[in-house]
Amino acid sequence: MESRSKISSWVVLTAFVGVVFFSSFVGLAEETITIVDSAGRTVELPYPVNSVVALNGNVPEEMIALGAGDKIVGIALGTKTKVDEGLLPGLEDVAVIGDSEDPNYEKIAELDPDVVIQFSSWPPVPDELQAALDPFGIPVVALDLYRMEVYNDEVELLGKILGREQEAADYIAFIQDQYDLINERLESIPEEERKVVYFEGVGLYETYGGADFGCGIPGMIRAGGGKDLYPEIEAYYFNANPEDVAERNPDVIFKGISEPKGYFMEDETVLKNLREEVMNRPMWSETTAVKNGDVYAISFDATSGLRKKFGPLFIAKALYPETFSDLNPESFLTTYLEDYLGLEPQGVYIYPPL
Template sequence: MLKSKKVVHFWLLTAFLLALLGGKGILPAEAAITITIDGERLSGDTPPVIEGGYTLVPLRTIFEALGAEVHWDEKTRTVTGSKGTATVKLVIGEKTAYVSGKPVTLDVAGKMINGRTMVPLRFIGEALGAKVDWNGAQRMVVIRTDRGSAPAVIRTDEGSAPAAQRRITIKDSHGRTVRVPSPPKRIVSVNSDVTELIYALGLQDRIVGVSDTADFPPPVKDKPKVGRSFTPSVERILALKPDVVFGYGKFLKPEIVAQLERSGVPVVLLDCYKIETMAQDIRTLGLILNRQKKAEAYVAYFEKYRKMFEERTKNIPLAKRPRVYLELYSDYVGSGPGSGGGQMLGAVGVQNIAEDLRVPFPKVNPEWVVAQDPQVIIKACGTAIPSGYGEGADAMVKKRREMMRRPGWDRITAVRQGKVYLLSSEIYTGPRAIVGMAYFAKWVYPDAFKDVNPEAIHQEMLQKFHGIEVKGAYVYPE
């Protein structure tokens, strides 16, 4: 019986994917199209579109909602979706797709829109336990599978019954009790780490405003800007009518928090950049967004590598742990206890020369660094040193050359041995800190981490949670 059910599920998925890759839409071009699967509204930064009478939907969003994995090959411009032994392969611009190795002719070739693979969707008749209905009043494609016999619950931005918006009480990263709508309909995030995670958890369409420096993932650049992360414009935020604002706890000005709360807008202060509290912060965000399963998947991926770094370095004697100077975005600012960078260093088992300075971001001087004689020097690159997605390495090359010529630094072991590295802010602390930690581990313990490929970890992370490829210079030298 179990084997029979597996066979049915296999053919259900195959038939469903076949249907996804062909067929006309019947909605008027002006309709605002939404899609639900078993009551779960599919979200994405690229909404469905109608071209030539066909409805095109983001392939990755549909596939992942069905529990399939999606991989993108930039060189061949091929997207592959798979679950178990069922596979679908499609080349952008071609009208022939392959379902479990068999060719299928598409009515419209797949195409790229805003960096997303878009494919035609047609209505699917009731077959093998899957049923598709059209809700004309709400302009919604309602898809039901065999994952449950209960009627699908339709959730819309209008909060129509039975999925009316509810309010929950949470504690943010700083122990503040905040009552927030869940899931929020309109979000302003001046915390770029939270913004990135909202995209990863699939609720990016609810973001109505971000900080001026928000630049990842790439589509966030098109969101309305509300000012700097630490001192955003209250007027611009309120003009967007958000029902929640996310900010950095230690950095968002208290008077701004007070102004927003007096205006009736709850403010949630989530860090999402500290290793020690990352899992809890992501879970809290997932609870607010009603994306607990996706949040747990992100936590599991993050924790898998964090625990590996910890396990491999925990028994290294103190005397054999390299002395490391981690410099923040500003020159001669170290990473002390309680800082995100300090926690990254601790997670890979090194001696942080700023650990005893007792403040998170200590201002140091050149003579002190020379006297400490670090064996490895790492510089985090902020906006003044462009790096990361879509950027080249030129600015990092220039900065590294300047650092190694600092007065007296020719006497530092790290400089003499060429162990001076630069790291993009995108993988320094934040949601992708495990990528930065992987580079740290390779730089300080190359023998212990021969099998670890930081770029591969980064590639998998971006594909799994953002559907994009690694593009740009994130470290120098590698």
């Protein structure tokens, strides 16, 4: 596989810096690495890191994909649920350190990991977490692994921390190949002709602000060639006024679903019913999306958390089916499940099918 492709033009770099420094000491076998994490914090770690407590629920899956699942010694309750569902093979006996927002610090100390990895801005925020773990000498690194703008950089840094540099480069190239295809073809679609997208979460009229990096959904929409319906709003999540949605007149509507998971769906029934509910909302009957039938029910297995990396493929194909007639997002996703996670390639992720 070719080495990592150059990060494409839509990538907007944040304060995250992918620069690392190695150091060693005379008479000592241990090597260290100094990194700048996604919260802009400088952190020194042993190299390679051999034991990780993952408060960030995106980290375990990415570590498995990099062939480093055996380095995970602690996970949060939300991750344990995925383990029990069989979605994170190899982590069945890993210790649970409590809820990600209220971890058991004594339990973490007992595990004595080389590092704890947390989100850059979700509670407890990295500095708060570090203060709690300082008495135990345990460093904290912030990585998000859901923001399209810095996703490749974060995977590269995770690979560097774990001593899995080549695996990270190969993994990034696997995904970047699809992004390069999308970006190349999007160049033929002028900005003024890009389609406007309303993406609704699980809750009724729950959507996402596009003015900040937020939850990552707006960045995923932009990466797929769309325009977010609420680009001026900074809130991670908010409840939209349905009349305002109608007035803004989206070209395409996506309705997300988290349960049942797309991986466990055997047919399209749940997604089809969900789409029909959106299509039948009276005040949206005159929107371009509904009139043209461009309303999709989509699983968060393909568009949430670290799976946002697949979202641009689904969005690009839904928005511009003729431009991306040969793009097969579901096939790419199931290839990932099989090749990187060791899972059976199965599931239904979007309706109508692309």
